[in-house]
Amino acid sequence: MEITPEFRSRLITMAKQNKEPDWFIKQRLQALQQVVQLNKPVIQRFKYQNWDLTPLTEFIPLTTAGAFSTDNASPSALNPRLIQFESTTIRVTLPTELLSQGVIVCDLMTALHQYGDLVAKYWGQALKDNSDQLTKYNEALVNNGIFIYVPEEVNSKQVLQLELKSNSKHEQQPFISRVLIVTQANSRLNIMQHQITSGTQVNLANCVVEVVAAENSRVEFTALDEMAAQTLTYLQRQAVVGPNARVNWSIGLFNYGDTVANFNTNLMGQGSSSEAKVVAISAQKQRLGINTGVTNGGQHTEGRIAQRGILLDNSELVFNGIGHILHGASGAKAEQENRVLMMSNQAHGNANPMLLIDENDVVAGHAASVGQVDQQQLYYLMSRGIDEETAKRMVIRGFLGTILSELDNKSVRKQFSETIERKLTNGY
Amino acid sequence: MATLEIKNLHVSVADEEANQPKEILKGVNLLMRTGEIHAIMGPNGTGKSTLSETIMGQPAYQVTQGDILLDGESILEMPVDERARRGLFLAMQYPAEIQGVTNAEFLRAAMNARRTEANQIGVMEFLTTLDHNLALLNMDEAMIERYLNEGFSGGEKKRNEILQLLMIKPAFALLDEIDSGLDIDALQVVSKGVNSLRGDQFGALIITHYQRLLKYIVPDVVHIMMDGRIVKTGGAELAKQLENEGYAGLRDEFNLSVDLMDEN
Numbered sequence: 001m002e003i004t005p006e007f008r009s010r011l012i013t014m015a016k017q018n019k020e021p022d023w024f025i026k027q028r029l030q031a032l033q034q035v036v037q038l039n040k041p042v043i044q045r046f047k048y049q050n051w052d053l054t055p056l057t058e059f060i061p062l063t064t065a066g067a068f069s070t071d072n073a074s075p076s077a078l079n080p081r082l083i084q085f086e087s088t089t090i091r092v093t094l095p096t097e098l099l100s101q102g103v104i105v106c107d108l109m110t111a112l113h114q115y116g117d118l119v120a121k122y123w124g125q126a127l128k129d130n131s132d133q134l135t136k137y138n139e140a141l142v143n144n145g146i147f148i149y150v151p152e153e154v155n156s157k158q159v160l161q162l163e164l165k166s167n168s169k170h171e172q173q174p175f176i177s178r179v180l181i182v183t184q185a186n187s188r189l190n191i192m193q194h195q196i197t198s199g200t201q202v203n204l205a206n207c208v209v210e211v212v213a214a215e216n217s218r219v220e221f222t223a224l225d226e227m228a229a230q231t232l233t234y235l236q237r238q239a240v241v242g243p244n245a246r247v248n249w250s251i252g253l254f255n256y257g258d259t260v261a262n263f264n265t266n267l268m269g270q271g272s273s274s275e276a277k278v279v280a281i282s283a284q285k286q287r288l289g290i291n292t293g294v295t296n297g298g299q300h301t302e303g304r305i306a307q308r309g310i311l312l313d314n315s316e317l318v319f320n321g322i323g324h325i326l327h328g329a330s331g332a333k334a335e336q337e338n339r340v341l342m343m344s345n346q347a348h349g350n351a352n353p354m355l356l357i358d359e360n361d362v363v364a365g366h367a368a369s370v371g372q373v374d375q376q377q378l379y380y381l382m383s384r385g386i387d388e389e390t391a392k393r394m395v396i397r398g399f400l401g402t403i404l405s406e407l408d409n410k411s412v413r414k415q416f417s418e419t420i421e422r423k424l425t426n427g428y
Numbered sequence: 429m430a431t432l433e434i435k436n437l438h439v440s441v442a443d444e445e446a447n448q449p450k451e452i453l454k455g456v457n458l459l460m461r462t463g464e465i466h467a468i469m470g471p472n473g474t475g476k477s478t479l480s481e482t483i484m485g486q487p488a489y490q491v492t493q494g495d496i497l498l499d500g501e502s503i504l505e506m507p508v509d510e511r512a513r514r515g516l517f518l519a520m521q522y523p524a525e526i527q528g529v530t531n532a533e534f535l536r537a538a539m540n541a542r543r544t545e546a547n548q549i550g551v552m553e554f555l556t557t558l559d560h561n562l563a564l565l566n567m568d569e570a571m572i573e574r575y576l577n578e579g580f581s582g583g584e585k586k587r588n589e590i591l592q593l594l595m596i597k598p599a600f601a602l603l604d605e606i607d608s609g610l611d612i613d614a615l616q617v618v619s620k621g622v623n624s625l626r627g628d629q630f631g632a633l634i635i636t637h638y639q640r641l642l643k644y645i646v647p648d649v650v651h652i653m654m655d656g657r658i659v660k661t662g663g664a665e666l667a668k669q670l671e672n673e674g675y676a677g678l679r680d681e682f683n684l685s686v687d688l689m690d691e692n
Contacts, residue, residue, distance in 0.1 A: 375487075376524045377524045380523060381526070383508050384517075386509060387509050388509065394529050398576075401527060
């Protein structure tokens with residue numbers, strides 16, 4: 001793999017045409033250089049070295065913000081929302097109440113132009129430890145993005161919905177997105193990110209979310225991933241969490257294509273905490289490799305990981321739970337539970353808990369299981385007249401249930417259930 | 429009137445140690461009609477549970493000879509769920525625990541499985557029936573929103589089996605050791621539940637080791653099972669005789685070469 005001079009100069013030209021700030025262009029070029037030097041992130045027990053996740057042939061520029069309408073004046077009853085197609089923002093709905101409190105929700109291009117200093121300050125903060133090829137690829141060639149900023153003491157109660165749709169109506173339309181979320185001290189943010197593909201051509205998606213949560217802020221991040229079978233996806237969601245702040249993830253990874261995912265939360269501030277819940281379903285010949293980690297850096301930090309996966313057909317699903325307690329993080333807690341349920345004998349599943357502990361005064365625990373549908377449970381349900389398909393569905397729902405029932409928002413829960421039902425029924 | 433007929437039933441299970449099938453039922457004959465309560469008594473390891481599981485269709489049991497007829501039609505080829513929808517119900521000795529599925533949705537799914545798409549049970553009808561049965565069984569309403577059998581005590585599980593029985597109202601109920609592990613209160617409550625179903629539309633086969641339960645649910649017919657066969661059939665008084673004389677007495681009477689694990 002090499003960077004052709006043409007490719008590099010095209011990147012510079014387009015970025016300059018877009019009036020991207022100098023620091024941003026410089027960073028793109030630096031990252032581009034690193035793409036060829038670095039390796040892919042390691043997903044234990046999951047081989048994907050031959051996946052072409054870093055093509056250096058096409059470059060699609062960030063689109064300027066001209067083509068969307070803001071609906072700022074709407075009454076606060078409206079749900080805050082941002083809809084993007086490809087690199088174009090189609091709609092932003094932000095209640096006046098939030099707008100007047102200084103909340104920012106906009107596409108990355110607008111953010112670079114209007115809030116350049118803020119973006120520069122926080123850009124990449126949650127990704128500091130991620131010197132890998134795929135992160136750098138995202139940084140170099142990002143062509144879609146969102147910036148969200150919640151000032152101090154602002155409580156954004158309603159769920160902010162982010163709808164991201166990649167364009168696969170043509171080939172060579174990689175979807176490379178970056179969502180940067182900053183919550184200032186004592187603020188609160190509730191986000192739902194929904195990612196889908198439009199079109200059936202083969203394409204790449206590299207989607208990164210970074211969350212910078214300041215002291216005592218709270219972020220609830222829910223994600224529903226539904227990229228199409230022809231989309232080869234790299235997902236990364238990272239957070240750095242300040243003192244007494246909390247970042248919770250509820251991730252439904254229901255992509256239909258091959259996917260590697262790297263989720264991590266850095267509990268750097270004293271007393272910070274996080275819970276990462278991940279539900280995934282693999283079907284047909286799909287391959288899913290998922291790292292979910294929590295790093296306890298500060299004292300008295302608490303991290304919990306709960307992962308549940310269902311495997312159908314000939315698919316492969318690997319869950320790695322990585323709990324890392326750094327030296328000095330006394331009083332830290334790290335719990336994790338990784339479980340997969342095999343619905344087929346041809347499927348290949350793995351649930352690996354990894355605890356790396358460099359401090360003595362801590363509490364850590366893990367559980368993992370790989371199992372088949374319990375025949376006793378099936379028999380019991382069927383003995384009451386429930387047909388086999390429904391009974392299986394109930395057992396699966398039971399298996400995922402503990403995670404699903406913890407989703408706070410009712411409509412989100414419904415969306416999750418429907419997606420699960422669809423994927424279990426059709427497999428794709 | 430519905431009938432359940434067992435004809436010369438031979439059943440084997442895979443014996444993992446010997447790596448060959450082991451015959452457990454060696455020719456069972458039994459005829460039940462709705463309106464009747466039958467009891468099967470017998471020492472441990474004699475095939476009582478095998479009989480009930482085979483009638484229900486548990487896949488581990490292989491029928492090698494004979495037949496099971498429901499209203500004259502063989503059910504041997506029917507899967508478990510179809511047998512249930514045809515009117516059979518097995519109250520299990522060890523009900524499965526299923527996390528994430530509430531008792532309420534399970535009950536509704538079971539009741540609706542017997543109904544057509546157009547005729548699914550309404551919320552009010554469901555709740556009215558449920559409240560009535562909960563009261564009958566002295567059960568706390570909170571049990572309904574709990575996950576199916578998960579974390580239930582032994583007694584709660586048994587009550588929950590009877591609650592399902594009352595909600596589903598099958599033609600034939602097979603009650604497998606429903607009395608084991610129950611204190612006197614729970615035993616009375618469970619018996620009250622079963623007795624409330626007595627009538628022309630309901631028949632039951634009660635499997636028990638002890639005569640204790642039969643004081644509360646008085647059977648019309650009592651069968652004694654030993655060594656994979658029914659060796660004696662009589663009225664309710666047979667259970668009392670058994671209590672006095674024990675299985676050993678019967679074994680000797682019939683000249684059976686049976687090892688009794690519990691000589692009582």
